[in-house]
Amino acid sequence: MSASEARAKDLATRLSDLGLTTRVEPHATYTSIEAEVPEALPAESWREVLDVVGEADRFGLLASSLTGRTLWAAVNEAVPATGDVRGPGHQR
Template identity: 65%
Template sequence: MSTASSADAEGITARLTALGLTPRVTAHAHHLVIEAEVPDSLPSEKRREALKAVAEVDRFGLLANSLNGRTLWAAVHTETPATGDVRGPGNQR
């Protein structure tokens, strides 16, 4: 795992925690995933800050469904991705 990736994940986790969210970090073979439930009661200003916290990583998104509410997620590469898998903000699938 690269130090930059660990620092990115730790920074995101700290920022989300400071906003009152409870982030979870899951390690995968080539990346770390940070997820946090976003309650309806979270003020819009804090929602924007949460999105800013994840917007500068390799991949991020917000999943919403009627069963689980909203889950904010971010993926941080722990290795250099293959050439065809390089994406940045604004280039999500």
């Protein structure tokens, strides 16, 4: 499991602890977390939910009358701090 997946699973667990149903999916450059948000989520719970997703690299909320509200967050894969990141012969 990559560091991104582990971090995303931790965030998903914390959202689950707040009563949300979550899904975690690894992608090539990030790991995503989605959670269905019930209509009756209390204001106090929203604060806690925002504290959790605020630790992700990016997050948002999709809302529609057909599908309800889905909270999403993404955790990026780590970028190498040093090394040959620009390819051979391009280092300075």
